[in-house]
Amino acid sequence: MTTALRRLRNYIDGEFRDAADGRTTEVVNPATGEPYATAPLSGAADVDAAMAAAEAAFPAWRDLIPAERQKVLLKIADRFEERAEELIAAESENCGKPIALVRSEEIPPMVDQIRFFAGAARMLEGRSAGEYMEGFTSIIRREPVGVCAQVAPWNYPMMMAVWKFAPALAAGNTVVLKPSDTTPASTVLIAEIIGGVLDELGHPRGVFNVVCGDRETGRLMVEHRIPAMASITGSVRAGMQVAESASKDLKRVHLELGGKAPVVVFEDTDIAKAVEDIATAGYFNAGQDCTAATRVLVQESIHDEFVAALAKTASETKTGAVDDEDVLYGPLNNANQLAQVKGFIERLPAHAKIEAGGEQVGEKGYFFAPTVVSGLKQDDEIIQHEVFGPVITVQSFADEKQAVEWANGVEYALASSVWTKDHARAMRMSRALDFGCVWINTHIPLVAEMPHGGFKKSGYGKDLSAYGFDDYTRIKHVMTSLDG
Known part of the structure; x- marks a missing residue:
């Protein structure tokens, strides 16, 4: 007797969807070597839909005062705690990880990190306004960069998803996140949790989207015209490919790659x-x-x-x-x-x-x-x-x-x-x-308060900390004449 495989789906503009062309891949439990689910193998149409949703949601999310974005993130953290056992089960099946260790070593820091970035949303820093030229006042605006295309790895699917979406959303960006093709289950559950919070608080559904797929899906996301930033945690080879692809239209790139400590x-x-x-x-x-x-x-x-x-x-x-x-x-x-x-x-x-x-x-x-x-x-x-x-x-x-x-x-x-x-x-x-x-x-x-990120072929940009938050913002100088 064959057990039916669970069907995972993309999360786009507040709805769970199959890939537009119906393609799927099998997801294998590494503890057994046996498939337990299918996930969409997303193509250009799916990426287009997710990016369009994120782009449409961006103005309203960007224009929220930081305290309102903080409320969303704090409620997401609360939901992570309330649904911790579901997240643990999904991650354990995703990765074959010991249940007790996911419970003790991953859920608490993830919740803490989301709450840290909820606070960071209200701590936008810049040099003080002042007169640096006679007759003129200069001020600094720190703004979100826009839609962020994010790719998470398979070693810590849940935690790396948090490292990506939490600072991006806190800073006022909208997100299209792709989990690894071998570990999509916990990310799809995260989408359900975040989507529920956005709905409950009356925010645009396209603020957070999840697109499942393989390397080709990731390439389509990075090369898409809409995102202003591409962020990836992965191999050196993948990072180099992302940097090359993003260079074609000068997207910002955030890379956390390999190590040899x-x-x-x-x-x-x-x-x-x-x-x-x-x-x-x-x-x-x-x-x-x-x-x-x-x-x-x-x-x-x-x-x-x-x-x-x-x-x-x-x-x-x-x-x-x-x-x-x-x-x-x-x-x-x-x-x-x-x-x-x-x-x-x-x-x-x-x-x-x-x-x-x-x-x-x-x-x-x-x-x-x-x-x-x-x-x-x-x-x-x-x-x-x-x-x-x-x-x-x-x-x-x-x-x-x-x-x-x-x-x-x-x-x-x-x-x-x-x-x-x-x-x-x-x-x-x-x-x-x-x-x-x-x-x-x-x-x-x-x-959460200290930066994580490397040099050389380990990439550039920081995760965690205020430095990680800053990576998802841009700096604008505004100068006004005092003559009225």
């Missing part, structure tokens, strides 16, 4: 505590995090002790079913990602040593064991390229100078961490590390 561990570190925290930050969400602590550089005097302790911790770390409260992470998101992680392991050079893991786990789904690889060199593929899986590499460095050289010696520049009891060394390293975030004696905590 160095974790620099000095010999004065508490090894047991560092290993525990680094393993958690490396294996959480199956290592599918651009900031994951998966590239460890350890001072040579403690290298062997550190590797032995990390391998032991890896062997004790569990991956498994979504309802098992003892597991740290679930499966990789899709079959292609599983193949990518396996490929990195299969292509390891002869001088590398697998200290723990290194293989797929279970007979169904896309689970991969917690893995530790040592003996690596700076130019090895697995050091230079993002694995995006539960694989922690370890290199041995001689001194601070070499640590900085190797830490910075990749094309990514999103996040990093330094582990030492020496305050002066920590300050020197935080200055020398060429990354958008430097954690000291910790790795991976984020707060």
Whole structure:
């Protein structure tokens, strides 16, 4: 007996719709490897409809006073709390994530982030009005940019959707959001929640729209004439394609791309505590995090002790079913990602040593064991390229100078961490590390008030914080004569 697949639909101008041409894709639960839903494979007609709805809704939404937009966002946050169990179930099915961890590690920060941006809506900043030329007064207006085309990734579908729509809506923009083709379920539920709030408070339905689809759908969104801004969280390749497409009509671009975070561990570190925290930050969400602590550089005097302790911790770390409260992470998101992680392991050079893991786990789904690889060199593929899986590499460095050289010696520049009891060394390293975030004696905590974003091939623009809010605004100078 075959179970009928659930039908997900686009959300355009306040209505749930199938793709105009009826095309769909199957959505697979990565914990089972089996399809559980279908989603629209949206084409040009669907993108046109969503963009037109967002464009029509923009003037009224833009012209609301900030306090009114704040009310909407605060009510959305309340609804997220009220319907948390539905969101958790959708995200767990989307990604195979452990239910307990989605409940504790994703819902609270998402709600907090929406509320933060609700407040940011009322904190528009600019230089004070004044007379900078005799006889004239200058003022600064901070305005929304317009319609925003946004593309969210599959590693944190719900949270990345929040990082995109919350600052955009708070600033007065309207949104067309595309989830990954492998994880649309929670985003469609978010559309239902936001649409309900907009209806309840009497705001235009086209303020928030969701279009499901693949890379071609995303390309159509970015190249569309209506959006003033394109925002994407994804791979470096995808970011480059978006930047190129957006350049054709000079759209604003906001890119949060890949990472290869160095974790620099000095010999004065508490090894047991560092290993525990680094393993958690490396294996959480199956290592599918651009900031994951998966590239460890350890001072040579403690290298062997550190590797032995990390391998032991890896062997004790569990991956498994979504309802098992003892597991740290679930499966990789899709079959292609599983193949990518396996490929990195299969292509390891002869001088590398697998200290723990290194293989797929279970007979169904896309689970991969917690893995530790040592003996690596700076130019090895697995050091230079993002694995995006539960694989922690370890290199041995001689001194601070070499640590900085190797830490910075990749094309990514999103996040990093330094582990030492020496305050002066920590300050020197935080200055020398060429990354958008430097954690000291910790790795991976984020707060709504502080910016998240990188340099180099990790992209540009900031998520979270007032800086993230500013990215969704434009600056206008208004000058008036005092002569009347």
